[in-house]
Amino acid sequence: MxxxxxxxxxxxxxxxxxxxxxxxxxxxxxxxxxKTTKIETMTIAAIKAEISIIEQQLKKRG
Incomplete structure (x- = not known):
């Protein structure tokens, strides 16, 4: 195997x-x-928040 x-x-x-x-x-x-919809605005905000968390984690590691 x-x-x-x-x-x-x-x-x-x-x-x-x-x-x-x-x-x-x-x-x-x-x-x-x-023109943006509420869904687009919320989706972009959520993605940006996740990117911010990732950047914080990378700063801790580096």
Missing amino acids: NAAIQSQISYSDTLKARKAHLSGLINLVKPKSG
Whole structure:
């Protein structure tokens, strides 16, 4: 039986990848026109809050 290959990705790298992913999501959610819906506004706020938490975690680790 073959042993499972384990990834050597650090927690900091995981946080950086998550932050990059969330930043990409913000670009998808941002409205193209000047008008935004409440859902878009709340979604963008939630994503920004999550990015802020990730940045705090990265500062603690670095």
